[in-house]
Amino acid sequence: MKxxxxxxxxxxxxxVLVGVGEAVNExxxxxxxxxxxxxxxxxxxxxxxIESISVKENDEVxxxxxxxxxxxxx
Amino acid sequence: MLExxxxxxxxxxxxxxxxxxxxxxxxxVGCVLLYLGIKxxxxxxxxxxxxxxxxxxxxxxxxxxxxxxxxxxxYDAGIMTELFPxxxxxxxxxxxxxxxxxxxPVTFLLGAAGQCGIFLTLALALALGFNELDAVxxxxxxxxxxxxxxxxxxxxxxxxxxxxxxxxYSYMSLVPxxxxxxxxxxxxxxxxxxxxxxxxxxVSKTTRLLFPLVITIxxxxxxxxxxxLLGTIMLGNLMRESGAVERLTSAxxxxxxxxxxxxxxxxxxxxxxxxIFLQTQTLIILALGFIAICLDTACGVLLGKLLYITSKGxxxxxxxxxxxxxxxMSARVVMKEGQKYNKKNYLxxxxxxxxxxxxxxxVIAAAVMLSVLKGMGII
Amino acid sequence: MLLTVDTVRGFPYIEAKIIRSKEFxxxxxxxxxxxxxxxxxxxxxxxxxxxLIIALLKKIFPYEKEAEEKS
Numbered sequence: 001m002k003x004x005x006x007x008x009x010x011x012x013x014x015x016v017l018v019g020v021g022e023a024v025n026e027x028x029x030x031x032x033x034x035x036x037x038x039x040x041x042x043x044x045x046x047x048x049x050i051e052s053i054s055v056k057e058n059d060e061v062x063x064x065x066x067x068x069x070x071x072x073x074x
Numbered sequence: 075m076l077e078x079x080x081x082x083x084x085x086x087x088x089x090x091x092x093x094x095x096x097x098x099x100x101x102x103v104g105c106v107l108l109y110l111g112i113k114x115x116x117x118x119x120x121x122x123x124x125x126x127x128x129x130x131x132x133x134x135x136x137x138x139x140x141x142x143x144x145x146x147x148x149y150d151a152g153i154m155t156e157l158f159p160x161x162x163x164x165x166x167x168x169x170x171x172x173x174x175x176x177x178x179p180v181t182f183l184l185g186a187a188g189q190c191g192i193f194l195t196l197a198l199a200l201a202l203g204f205n206e207l208d209a210v211x212x213x214x215x216x217x218x219x220x221x222x223x224x225x226x227x228x229x230x231x232x233x234x235x236x237x238x239x240x241x242x243y244s245y246m247s248l249v250p251x252x253x254x255x256x257x258x259x260x261x262x263x264x265x266x267x268x269x270x271x272x273x274x275x276x277v278s279k280t281t282r283l284l285f286p287l288v289i290t291i292x293x294x295x296x297x298x299x300x301x302x303l304l305g306t307i308m309l310g311n312l313m314r315e316s317g318a319v320e321r322l323t324s325a326x327x328x329x330x331x332x333x334x335x336x337x338x339x340x341x342x343x344x345x346x347x348x349x350i351f352l353q354t355q356t357l358i359i360l361a362l363g364f365i366a367i368c369l370d371t372a373c374g375v376l377l378g379k380l381l382y383i384t385s386k387g388x389x390x391x392x393x394x395x396x397x398x399x400x401x402x403m404s405a406r407v408v409m410k411e412g413q414k415y416n417k418k419n420y421l422x423x424x425x426x427x428x429x430x431x432x433x434x435x436x437v438i439a440a441a442v443m444l445s446v447l448k449g450m451g452i453i
Numbered sequence: 454m455l456l457t458v459d460t461v462r463g464f465p466y467i468e469a470k471i472i473r474s475k476e477f478x479x480x481x482x483x484x485x486x487x488x489x490x491x492x493x494x495x496x497x498x499x500x501x502x503x504x505l506i507i508a509l510l511k512k513i514f515p516y517e518k519e520a521e522e523k524s
Contacts (some may be wrong), residue, residue: 008271008272008422036402036426038406040422043417050363063423176507176511177508179508182500185500187499190493193488193496194489196488197486200481206484263467274516275518276512277516281511281516288503288506288510289503296495296499300488368480434503442492446491446495447493450487
């Protein structure tokens with residue numbers, strides 16, 4: 001099952017903490033987005049493996065922009 | 075010859091001879107403000123000039139606040155005339171994006187609830203013995219908005235200007251410390267973890283442009299005494315949203331806001347003469363200011379709880395705490411707290427909406443307050 | 454020193470003060486309650502009206518994606 005993580009806030013990607021193929025647990029910190037002069041941690045919506053990442057550092061994102069896709073572990 | 079020498083020399087010693095204990099204490103107070111601003115990052119843009127102005131005015135015989143002193147000239151030019159807070163407001167309007175409020179107009183009510191602390195503290199101040207206009211100035215600390223508080227206090231209780239400004243700006247910096255415990259106390263686990271999804275884009279450019287215009291006219295008709303405040307912040311916002319006066323918008327938000335902030339800070343510091351500032355009532359005012367912000371937060375969260383019920387669990391009460399005008403600190407606090415209780419919760423945009431609503435709410439609250447006072451014949 | 458600021462501030466302010474002491478006899482209790490009720494209530498009401506007007510504006514001028522992307 002594929003889980004899409006879309007951006008909940010507008011801002012700039014500060015840091016991507018995971019790579020494609022990595023395994024993550026639910027609620028692991030996977031990304032940092034800078035918004036309103038604040039560093040905002042983004043957490044994994046589900047446990048599984050990172051299938052694809054659609055953004056890189058310094059990208060500007062809007063709300064609902066696709067960030068990455070997780071292949072959920074069943 | 076000897077007499078000339080002695081007199082001349084006494085000119086150099088006179089300052090020390092006239093030094094009173096109140097001067098010394100106030101210089102220390104000024105240094106504390108500088109410390110808070112520089113080292114602790116408490117609203118440095120205001121506290122640094124205020125702190126230094128305070129030190130300047132408390133060095134004897136310089137007469138900086140006497141009729142021809144340079145601090146007095148600045149004070150008369152901008153605080154007596156109310157120009158400084160109003161010009162800063164133009165800049166604030168030019169910097170603020172009200173889209174998050176417009177996305178969900180219900181947040182306006184949170185912006186209103188976040189101002190209840192003003193009126194409750196006003197009543198409390200009255201009960202403690204302050205007279206009506208003093209109580210109004212003390213209550214307006216709860217507006218959590220520098221220019222609004224300065225505007226009201228400079229006009230109706232100028233002797234309290236130092237205390238009110240120091241309280242307002244210090245507590246704004248303390249919002250991350252003051253709010254979370256209250257937010258936690260008044261909400262249940264279930265309410266705190268409500269996830270609010272990002273709102274769909276529903277605000278057209280036309281709406282964003284008409285918003286400042288409509289608010290100014292409506293607000294001005296209902297509460298004309300507040301039109302200077304409301305009109306200036308909305309002018310700034312109109313310029314921003316029109317996109318047609320980029321140079322003016324930029325100058326308002328940057329050059330003008332920065333210059334005026336500096337002058338404002340110095341003049342407020344210049345009012346902190348020891349004889350006026352060092353009274354028991356200053357401490358009481360500081361305490362009441364603290365209470366005002368706590369009450370603001372509480373009322374905001376409580377209305378948030380009401381909206382939680384009426385929206386059938388869709389609205390997270392925590393965003394009510396962002397209904398105060400401490401922009402954008404309060405929104406950041408709400409975002410952090412929300413994520414603390416539920417990692418999947420990103421309340422930032424909703425909190426920003428409530429925070430911007432609080433900005434408008436504080437202006438309307440001050441405007442209403444002044445217009446009611448005018449109606450009652452007190453001003 | 455700041456007290457002189459007040460008295461030097463000009464005629465309207467002094468005048469208001471004099472008029473006030475003559476006919477204004479409202480007690481603090483009445484004042485406080487009025488401010489609480491009319492003030493707080495007025496604020497809530499005003500902002501409520503504004504939220505309704507904004508909702509109306511949004512209905513009249515809806516967000517159009519293609520037009521927005523261009524501007």
